[in-house]
Amino acid sequence: MSATVVSGMRPTGRLHLGHYHGVLKNWLRLQEQHESFFFVADLHALTTHYEHPEGIRQSTWDLLVEWLAVGLDPEKATLFVQSWVPQHAELALLLGMLTPLSWLERVPTFKDQQEQLRDRDLATFGFLGYPALMSADILLYDAAWVPVGADQVAHLEICRELARRFNSLYGRSQEDSEALAAGLRALGKKGKQQYQRLLERFQQDGDGSAVTQARELLDSAASINEATRILLLANLEGKGRTILSEPQPLLTEAAKMPGLDGRKMSKSYGNAIALREEPETVRKKLLTMPTDPARVGRHDPGDPERCPVWPLHQIYSHETTRAWVQEGCRSAGIGCVECKSVLVDKVLEEQEPIRARAEDWAARPERLREIAAHGAEKARARAEQTLIRVREVMGLDAG
Incomplete structure (x- = not known):
């Protein structure tokens, strides 16, 4: 599987x-x-x-x-x-x-x-x-x-x-639990307290350095054998039988996915296009998007990198269309409405079959x-x- x-x-x-x-x-x-x-x-x-x-x-x-x-x-x-x-x-x-x-x-x-x-x-x-x-x-x-x-x-x-x-907690046998308790006793009162503090730092606070310090503590404890050392370290790291x-x-x-204002698309920002939004609403939203502030008039050149429409072209448009947008915007050879209209067609083309299938399922x-x-x-x-x-x-x- x-x-x-x-x-x-x-x-x-x-x-x-x-x-x-x-x-x-x-x-x-x-x-x-x-x-x-x-x-x-x-x-x-x-x-x-x-x-x-x-x-x-x-x-x-x-x-x-x-x-x-x-x-x-x-x-x-x-x-x-x-x-x-x-x-x-x-x-x-x-x-x-x-x-x-x-x-x-x-x-x-x-x-x-x-x-x-x-x-x-x-x-x-x-x-x-x-x-x-x-x-x-x-x-x-x-x-x-x-x-x-x-x-x-x-x-x-x-x-x-x-x-x-x-x-x-639950992935150990009774024998393991008894060996763990015996190992803690063997550490002595001070060693057990240190171990418990390190366990809390790692398991509750996510402090990775506590594992390194625990290894050092257990390596220096002459009162425990290697098997007990491994068991105590596994306990601290939260390792047991996999349940x-x-x-x-x-x-x-x-x-x-950029929204209509250039920020990430989100309902909370009010800059989203619904997956099956009505075509006329989609068209209106896209055609009224803000553009490069430098393009005050039709014949003012602009910079696509400063325009919220450009990131959408990067998702929806082919390379030739993106080159056309870059050259046309910078030279004022195309207007913002022309630029957006191409994008409108691509978005609606993507949505059309989704909207049709959604209507079928909803029925x-x-x-x-x-x-x-x-x-x-x-x-x-x-x-x-x-x-x-x-x-x-x-x-x-x-x-």
Whole structure:
């Protein structure tokens, strides 16, 4: 079986062209190469939209429609809704039992989103604990790879740390546990305290230098043998029998899809073009884009590098068209409307088949529900295999 890939999207509104070029095109490649699980993260949507959940249900179906419209294939990838697989919530709760608060508080997006979403009350257990849910999403499927951009690798690290911590706590035999306790006693009171501080620095604070210092501490301890030294170091590093597989980041080239104002395309910036936006609206948005301030009049030369329209040409236009834009803009041989009109045609050409397929899928709600139900059934069967292992080592299989 090929390596497993897991990824998801929150249903917080219609997708735009940035999602298509930045995420979905990559998913289309992955479904051909790996066993892929792609889910609508409706539980995650509640971490920030719990007070106003009205749009989540419709956005869930809109998201599935648009995934199918761009070419995601339920015969090649498992497509499902997160809340339809209760194992996500169960594993998130169990991981929460062993997740240090300090780990949650140092996740990069925790303070960033609190700052950006000041109008919402995010002082909640769900918002603080969302990394445990994110980790459950991945660890349930023994994912080998998680597609992320270079700026998102830090978000995946807490999942990797939780897998190591879980395996460290529950991945040992009774004999190993007894040997570990004996080794700690052999270090003496002072040595044990040093070891515990180093363990906390590495496992809770992510301080890599603590591992080096622990090696030095254990190498200098004449009271323990080599086997005990290896066991103590493995314990500090969070290594044990693999119960939860530690995922690796699958770095993807970040497609910097520019918005209508030159910044990254984002709904929050109000500079986006929806994936299936009406043609006349797309045309109006593109034709009214700002351009190089130097081009006050039709015959004023400009510089494409200072124009928000140029980055879109770099994505949509062929080399000959880009050369035409460069020469025409700098010489004032073409006007801004001419430059934008070529771009309008290319964007609409890309959107037309997506819009048509989306209309077809949206007209078949029963088929959509069948796809979501079948995907959830496959996901539940796979996730339950992981939870059987988890429940057993956590003492929850008494029934």
